[in-house]
Amino acid sequence: MVESGLAALLSAPWAASLRAAVSANVLPGSGSGADGAEAGDIVLGVSAAFSGPSRGLGTELYRGAAACFAHVNDFGGINGRRIALKMYDDGYQPDPCVENTMQLMLEDQVFLLFGYVGTPTVTRVLPILKKFQSENIYMFFPFTGAQPQRQPPYGEFAFNLRASYGQETAGLVDNFVRIGRRRIGVFYQMDAYGRSGWAGVRSALARHGERITGEATYGRGAKFTGSMRQQVEILKGAAPDAVICIGSYAACAAFARDAVDLGLEVPIANLSFVGSENLLNLLTEGREDSERYTRLLVNSQVVPSYEDLSIPAVREYRELMERYDPQVPEELVKEEYAALPQSFGSLEGFLNAKLLAEILRRLGGDVRRARLEQAVFSVSDFDLGVGERVSFGPDRRQGLQTVYYTMVEDGHFVPLEDWQAKFA
Amino acid sequence: MKIEKLFQRTRFGIFAMFGAIVLSTSVLCVLTVSTELSAEYEINTSNIAKTVANSSVDILLNRDLATLQSLVDQFIEIQGIRYIYITSETGDYLAHTFVPGIPDEILASDHRSTEPVERDLPGLGIFLEVGSPILAGVAGHVHVGMDLDVVALKIQRAIGQQIYLVAVILVIGVLAAIWLVNLAAKPLGELLAYAVELARDGNPEALADRAVLARNDEAGHLARLFLYVARNGKEPGAMSPAPQPAD
Numbered sequence A: 001m002v003e004s005g006l007a008a009l010l011s012a013p014w015a016a017s018l019r020a021a022v023s024a025n026v027l028p029g030s031g032s033g034a035d036g037a038e039a040g041d042i043v044l045g046v047s048a049a050f051s052g053p054s055r056g057l058g059t060e061l062y063r064g065a066a067a068c069f070a071h072v073n074d075f076g077g078i079n080g081r082r083i084a085l086k087m088y089d090d091g092y093q094p095d096p097c098v099e100n101t102m103q104l105m106l107e108d109q110v111f112l113l114f115g116y117v118g119t120p121t122v123t124r125v126l127p128i129l130k131k132f133q134s135e136n137i138y139m140f141f142p143f144t145g146a147q148p149q150r151q152p153p154y155g156e157f158a159f160n161l162r163a164s165y166g167q168e169t170a171g172l173v174d175n176f177v178r179i180g181r182r183r184i185g186v187f188y189q190m191d192a193y194g195r196s197g198w199a200g201v202r203s204a205l206a207r208h209g210e211r212i213t214g215e216a217t218y219g220r221g222a223k224f225t226g227s228m229r230q231q232v233e234i235l236k237g238a239a240p241d242a243v244i245c246i247g248s249y250a251a252c253a254a255f256a257r258d259a260v261d262l263g264l265e266v267p268i269a270n271l272s273f274v275g276s277e278n279l280l281n282l283l284t285e286g287r288e289d290s291e292r293y294t295r296l297l298v299n300s301q302v303v304p305s306y307e308d309l310s311i312p313a314v315r316e317y318r319e320l321m322e323r324y325d326p327q328v329p330e331e332l333v334k335e336e337y338a339a340l341p342q343s344f345g346s347l348e349g350f351l352n353a354k355l356l357a358e359i360l361r362r363l364g365g366d367v368r369r370a371r372l373e374q375a376v377f378s379v380s381d382f383d384l385g386v387g388e389r390v391s392f393g394p395d396r397r398q399g400l401q402t403v404y405y406t407m408v409e410d411g412h413f414v415p416l417e418d419w420q421a422k423f424a
Numbered sequence B: 001m002k003i004e005k006l007f008q009r010t011r012f013g014i015f016a017m018f019g020a021i022v023l024s025t026s027v028l029c030v031l032t033v034s035t036e037l038s039a040e041y042e043i044n045t046s047n048i049a050k051t052v053a054n055s056s057v058d059i060l061l062n063r064d065l066a067t068l069q070s071l072v073d074q075f076i077e078i079q080g081i082r083y084i085y086i087t088s089e090t091g092d093y094l095a096h097t098f099v100p101g102i103p104d105e106i107l108a109s110d111h112r113s114t115e116p117v118e119r120d121l122p123g124l125g126i127f128l129e130v131g132s133p134i135l136a137g138v139a140g141h142v143h144v145g146m147d148l149d150v151v152a153l154k155i156q157r158a159i160g161q162q163i164y165l166v167a168v169i170l171v172i173g174v175l176a177a178i179w180l181v182n183l184a185a186k187p188l189g190e191l192l193a194y195a196v197e198l199a200r201d202g203n204p205e206a207l208a209d210r211a212v213l214a215r216n217d218e219a220g221h222l223a224r225l226f227l228y229v230a231r232n233g234k235e236p237g238a239m240s241p242a243p244q245p246a247d
Helices: A015-022 A055-074 A094-107 A119-131 A165-178 A192-207 A229-238 A249-261 A276-284 A290-294 A312-324 A344-361 A369-377 A419-423 B004-061 B065-075 B148-201 B218-232
Strands: A042-048 A083-089 A112-114 A184-189 A214-218 A242-246 A268-270 A297-301 A404-409 A412-415 B081-087 B093-096 B117-121 B125-134 B140-147
Touching: A042 A055, A042 A094, A055 A083, A055 A276, A055 A312, A055 A344, A083 A094, A094 A112, A094 A119, A119 A192, A119 B065, A165 A192, A165 A242, A165 A297, A165 A404, A165 A419, A184 A192, A184 A229, A184 A249, A192 A242, A192 B065, A214 A229, A229 A249, A242 A249, A249 A268, A249 A276, A249 A290, A276 A290, A276 A297, A276 A344, A276 A412, A312 A344, A344 A369, B004 B065, B004 B081, B004 B125, B004 B140, B004 B148, B065 B081, B065 B093, B081 B125, B125 B148, B140 B148, B148 B218
Parallel strands: A042 A083, A042 A112, A184 A214, A184 A242, A242 A268, A268 A297
Antiparallel strands: A297 A404, A404 A412, B081 B093, B081 B140, B117 B125, B125 B140
């Protein structure tokens, strides 16, 4: 594990401000203090996947958030206090994530938890937050749409920005059913994330009087080089009209590849967590016939397209990403990863950071954890710049509700407007 | 001179006795270890199923299947537990650990059954499956599969260790017995050699320096008796009282 921020990532003239954004004040005694009341940086604790087959998710989410925080710090921080990140790698594995969280809460005494990645990791951390509820440590905007952090008994310890997997899967199912594709199969990761999506599909199909047609699973950590032929054969045997995948980009890309190779030519849908660009890269890199593998893909997203420059937040995001181009600190980099100029993941990270900065501003000079919930609930009809207004309240702990649908065109994910024309 | 014939049966007896001990101990050990460990694993599997069932109640009532799966994933990390699945009261599979899919044998089984059953799942292995009801079955059932290959391997290891220990004791015991027998046979050999020389030469004075005569045991006593008889040229029945041991 590494104590780090953005310290090692930059050489450009704006490096100083970006370093300050995430790496400063992480030394003992210089943090935000047990309840955030002490002067100094506001230290946010991060445990995410910076290694392993899902490292792209943690990396991109971090890059977007880091660009935003760098900008905030450049303009005086939050009421004169800079935002710093204390980061650890959990490789998208629950046990390291739990250890990291204990370290962040008890040793590092961060102000809040931010930028966590994944359902199997987050679901294991939630009981810790309940255990230490008297400390008022909250988790902000985890990169997962699962239900546990949205409902009792742990919902009160987390705040979400993105739409839930339930909303994503319901949208996918509703659209497929609308165009006559009622036999839905599910390919999912054998863990809490996969189960969360599976439950969403099951519930959505039940509303249409249908059941899951067939299901196949894979183990977390599967690589693109691995075979998913068994899973394809299982689903092919069920003769689905469409398959909804709840997995990571490496496994879902392998499944899409093997599905096409084995003749399972039906729409293959993926959730936002998949990491659309990384999925696309795996399916297209070095292939002349890549269109074969991508023409039936449909990915749901919880943020708008980063190609849509009519959206103010997208313009801001692209400008800051270009200006700062943050990279994961070297200490956390164990495997090679080519960062993407823009991605849905980094846009989500950017929006998460932008909203969190606004919430921290609302604390004013009295930066204490005990006041955080009140500050969050004060967010009402806030314009994040994506078109949809954001509100929070005791019974509303998720900021955005919109799900966007995308398909691949000319090697890019573009909005899917007409399902009938595409898949009927 | 070696005393082979006299102790041949003794050595055979020692081997036979130790062999019988080792064999009976090993058989008993195999039976005990196998029975005890098998029973223990079955009880453990049953306890795990009950624990999962008890832990699942609130989660199921909250319809939080992600947390339910997370719970199951934690139990699957226990050594020997190869699969867990939870069915609803209507038989829907709400959480499981099968990759790439739920085996047909499981799908065809009675999800309400809680009796221990041995399952042979092609490509996966042979398992002892134990079930436990959730809320007396009205909320569903938990089924836990213990890998019998792992259990068998553990039993084999335990038995192997016991047999190894007994075998080492056997070898050491036999070697020690042989050494002790040889130790007892050595003075007898010396006595025999002395008696043969005495009978062959007929001159007791020429053999008066033999070491066996100085021994302070039964062999020395007998040697001195032979010497006395030879010197006095008497028949054993006409002997005067024999000399006392040189204590």
